[in-house]
Amino acid sequence: MSTETLLEVKDLRVHFPTGDGLVKAVDGLSFTVDRGDTFGIVGESGSGKSVTNLTALGLTDRNAANITGEVLFKGRDLLKLGKEDLRKIRGKEMAMIFQDPFSCLHPFYRVGDQIVEAILCHDKIPKKQAEQRTYDLLGAVGIPKPKERFRDFPHQYSGGMRQRAMIAMAMAHNPDLLIADEPTTALDVTVQAQILDLIERVKTEFDIGVILITHDLGVVSEVANKVMVMYAGRAVEMGTRDEVFGNPQHPYTWGLLESIPHVDHKGSKLVPIEGAPPSLIRTPNGCSFHPRCPHRFDPCDKDDPEIKDRGAGHPDACHLSAAEKTRVWAERQAPRTKAAS
Amino acid sequence: MSKKRFIRLFAVLLALSLFAAACGGSDDGDTTSPKDVPAGEIPVGGTLRIAGASDVDFMDPASMYYTLSWTLARGVFRTLVTYPAVADFEEQNVLVPDLATDVGTPNEDSSEWTFTLKDGIKFGPALGNEAVPGVTGEPITSADIKYALERVFIPSVGGGYPFYYDIMEGTDAFVAGDADEITGIETPDDKTIIFHLTEPAGDWPFRMAMPASAPVPADYAAGFDAEKDSDYDSHVVASGPYYVAEWAPEEQITLERNEEWDPDTDDVREAYVDVVDWKLGFDNDVGVQKVQGGDYEIGLDVSPQGPALEQTLADPELSKRLINEPSLCTRYVFLNTTVEPFDSLEVRQAVNWAIDRANLKTLQGGPITGDIASSIIPPGMGGYLSTDEYNPFGTDGMAGDLDKAKELMAAGGYPDGYDGELLFVGASDPPHDKYAESVRADLEALGFSNLNVKTPAFPNQYTQFYGIPDKNVAIGTSAGWCKDYNDAFTFLDPLFSGDNILESGNQNYAEIDDPAVNEAIATATKTPFGDERVAAWEEANRLATESGAWVPWTWDNETIIYSENLVNPIYNTFFSHIDWVVAGVTTAE
Amino acid sequence: MAWGLYGDTTAVVGSPCSESRCGTLAGEFIGEKDLTQSSMEFQPLGGGPPSGGEEGEGPGVVARTPRQIFWAKFKQDKLATMGAVLVLLMILLAISAGLFEKIRDIPYDHQFRAGVGLNEFGSPSPPDATHWFGFDDLGRDLFVRVLYGARTSLKIAIIATGFELAIGVFIGMLAGYRRGWVDTLLSRLTDLILSIPFLLLAISLSVVRGGSEGMVIFLITFFGWPYIARIVRGQTLSLREAQFIEAAHSIGASTRWIMFREILPNLVAPIIVYATLIIPTNIVAESALSFLGVGIQEPQASWGKMIASATQYVTYGAAWWYMFYPGLLLFLTVLGFNLLGDGLRDALDPRTRE
């Protein structure tokens, strides 16, 4: 496995000016994705996960948003590329699959044709050949009788099949980076696992990088090797899966972890995070999480903590000292473990 | 009296109310005098193009009762006697022989009339140029006249005005089905026809000039008449100089020369044009433009009104080609004498004083639409009283006198007006809606505070309100009446005689049953033709007017436009239009 | 139309027309029920559980209420504000019509006859210093008439809208909530009414029964409620799946309670928007009926009737004022309501929030 860096995001800011004020959808975000990585981005809806990736793909309306920072994809800054250059990368070198497979395929076109179209827009090959490739792709993602299903319309597919078709479409050009935005949220649990497997398989087979966006830490813990936790347009904690799950540093991460139902934690109480995500227009002073944070103290509503390694071995953005964090996390864990034992 | 007399009136009123609003006659009459062109200078041949709006009511001479139908009948059907094609109104009313050799010979008391048919009169083709064996080209006989009059009483035919003929002996038995024929019509031979009447009728020849008396081939028509609803209407056989070549309802009527017609037998019709091309369905304003632009020669049921009339009058060229003559019609507001408070003579007279006739006249389109009426019988008809000598409710400018009216209201016992509900019925079509509104405002000023105003679409005010005494219409503002022929009998008898209040199809809308008026009408009816009869009608006119049951407000003019291609346009009061059978077109080749 | 079609297939709808307009009320002229965006979701304006779950009330969090958001957005919308001003102005004019009449001492049905209001041919006289809009064909002051026309129009439109809402909301909710055969039956009923040509039938009815204010209101209501019903049905269909309704169900709330206490408050916003958009349609419908002579009768003033009476002068280029002013007021009123309605819709539609 190589360690080639595929995507490097540096201090990305995406601000939408609106009548109500400036919406800071992404506000100073940096991360790196290597080939072979499954990079999980976790956060509540509105935390900026999707915007980050759409921006990377050049799908954010540049007229409607102020975008600053750098998004280096295989060394090239995507933010500086023209529309046409970006289009050539999209679908070819970098592909994306979306949350709701029910609405992601055009209802009036046949599934097969939509994939053929994806092939033909980057490769000038005969249509017959593209169709053949589509059969292969459909077969590869586990759709039975691909030649027949080729002619079906999306509404004739089940949810899981549509997501498979989406993956087939995404893999049509053997891209380097696959961005999966909540690929399983809309699916049944059993199908979820199959799709995650498929993504994992695809990643290994094609040797690519995957960005997995989700609000579900459970999903991330299963497939991701790196994790970034986002809150209000920023990363609050970042690290390998083991680091983040084994030694979580940020109260928000704790909250997320506590809200996952664990099969092995039978009887343990699910603790929801109090309150709602903040308005992205009037973000609170200081740490943007402090209004919801049960551990807030003096500097929290004044100083904005930057994300850095605060002694835990991986970066986080919380004013609490490393020792304090360990203590508090242990305390919060205690009743759950007790109940489990 | 039958209930059908109003029908013709509809035709006139519809034409006037919807389309003709006004007419161009200035008082000096320049624009109205027909051109007297020597016969030799009238071109022969060519097509007379008529721009029309509505269709004929019927093609069947027994049923037709619209003026525009009678205009057509002038060229298609001949009658025993007819009106001469002359310009002078006095002369027009002197009947001349048509199919008959003379204007009829009465017995001593005018209860028996004898006519003799000319030689050489023949039937032409049926509608659609159908040569009917045994009919077309065959002589017209007295039996054909007899059958024409009998079928007036056959239900499947639906005669337009049988009440003019029900004085023939044996009519009742025929109507009741007890007789196969009307015994009062005697046809000793093919040329002679004798009418035996149950009562004297000095005006019988006038009734023999109406289309219903035009000959109908008995054997041919009887087949149609035997059906439930006679279809002779679509198979009419011509006796005049033209036959109906095409009749596409609401679209087109074409008349072509009837080759069987012998000009030597006809002293009235010249029949200069070869073809009459009558297009129906014109929008009034469009039709006017077409005629004035020379695309059509005559507007029939199409005449300038309102702004179009203003424009026409302002243009010296156009105003030259405008005929504006009395149509022998009176429009009136009636007050139902059986409804409180109009059972009071004073109240009726008060209303007569209160109503602003001048405003109604303005709303109609100004002085040009005819004179403001001061009494019931219109000018040109025996019994007419000129406004100068007789104007019982006259005020300056005829705008009414509210003070006098209020005095009379008080005298009638209603010093504070009347607040009971009164059904007030006008019509919705302009300008009828405006008449209603003007009268309503006047009555309100007089103290009528609770008027229940209804304005149905024309002519539903007649069929659904005025004609049904049960409805108790207190005030009607869209009523009008036109003569059938030039005798005041056709005015006063149906409208003012107490005997003629009918349960349905009533014409005496005011339901007036005044002994003095009844008496005067009866007297006049019995008086033989001449000055004495005119004087008797004048007296009846006075009494009827002063009864206050009507507020007559206009004696309508007929406004007719024609193009510069038309030669010798003479206005004929019989059908209130240009006597086209003596007109020619310059477009003839 | 096409409730028949889309009614069957609501679940797969992606096409925006599906619930939008489907047929015209009065055909050609009335314009359409311009409810293009009807599949939108509305913010509840007040009452009823907020759809977004519990509000965060933590310190420092500035979460505005839907009402505040609505006002903020509405105030920014210049066109909507203009619409509101126009509408208010018209309502003011309608209310003050009597006042004008009193001040200037010209009763609305006073006929200025020969020489003043009418010329010798009976045509209306032009505007002058005291009679700003000229005269009508009976010599009445057109300015006063036009103001009274506003009163007639608004009165009829608003009353009819009220009836339409009452019937439409009830039936729409019933159909959407009960579903099954009730829905089918009611949906077919609306289908039926929508396939009857409004104008022709209105005319026929008026001819048979006579035109009057009550008849106009009846006709507009009769042909208008299905639009409301259709929209409300759609909204109800989606609302009944919402969690708070399920919750109400689970605690055994009665159908009536759920319909009126849970669903209805959530329909307030769309209802307000549609009411605003339906009023102008009704105004035009009234004018059209009166224009064809089967609506308002004399001496009551109606813009449509005025325009109809003015028609005869138009081809001759005469009496322009008679046609122009009533039409202008009619146009401005309709425009005002449309602007306002558009603005309300945008302000209430969360998707336009950026």
Next chain:
Amino acid sequence: MLQYVIRRLLWSFVMVMLVVMVVFLIFFVLPGGTGRKEDGRASPVAVMMAGRNPRPELVKNIEERLGLDRPVYVQFGRYVWNALHGDLGYSYQSQIDVREAVFHRLPATASLAFGASIVWLLIGIPIGIISALKRRSLLDRGSMLFALIGVSMPTFWLGLIAIFYFDSNLNVYSVGDYASITDNPAQWFATMWLPWLVLAVTFAAFYTRMVRGNMLEVQSEDYIRTARAKGLKERSVIRHILRSALTPVVTMYGLDLGILLGGAIITERIFNIPGIGLLAVDAISSSDLPIILGTTLFAAMFVILANLIVDVVYASLDPRVRYS
């Protein structure tokens, strides 16, 4: 698909029956009873049907023909039977078969409807598309304002203003000189262009708004994002958008046309175009009830037929309907 079409057909049939029933109710039951009155007075229905000239014989004849002396359900049965045979009745006053009259007037109405519809499609669709693509541009704001004005402009007022200006002021148009396209194409065009424009304004405005609205809605659909994400050229993406955004336009177009073909009453009245609408309006002023009744029924049939066609066409355009 076949099953779907059959279902729609059946439903259309039911609709026809219901409409016939409504019309029957209005014309036969509402006027105050169909039969003869106890005192022997004629049936009000027959009198109204007879029109301007209700001769007693004719009224009696009508009573017999329509079976007005029979129980109401028999009358209804007879009426339905006739309607199903395409018999729209007979005008006793004009003495024409109503169906013939209607079909005779159809070409004028069709000229107006199709001509106007072409105009409004040519205006409405392109402007709607461009406005949506250039959202918030000056052009978008401008055309949306104009569309709003167009939607708010009552046809009859606009028509009169147009006549006032083009006919009496400029003299480039002459009202009411209709000639059929086969008789005199130049004349036909000369009389139709202004009515087309006037009638098209409201519709164009509405279509502009609708197309723009649809476009914006579709633009934010996930599948359009997918199309972009897979690297489609912008032109292809727009094609994807149009495919969804314009499909409902087909539906609406069919319905609008269906309604207009049943008679564009106001426009025909103002411009004096001898179509079905004018037939009806004229029938009103001459109290020709059978024609009013017949045109109403005819127009309703057209709407139902349009519904049917539109449903089937829509089904052929939208696979979700076709295959479900």
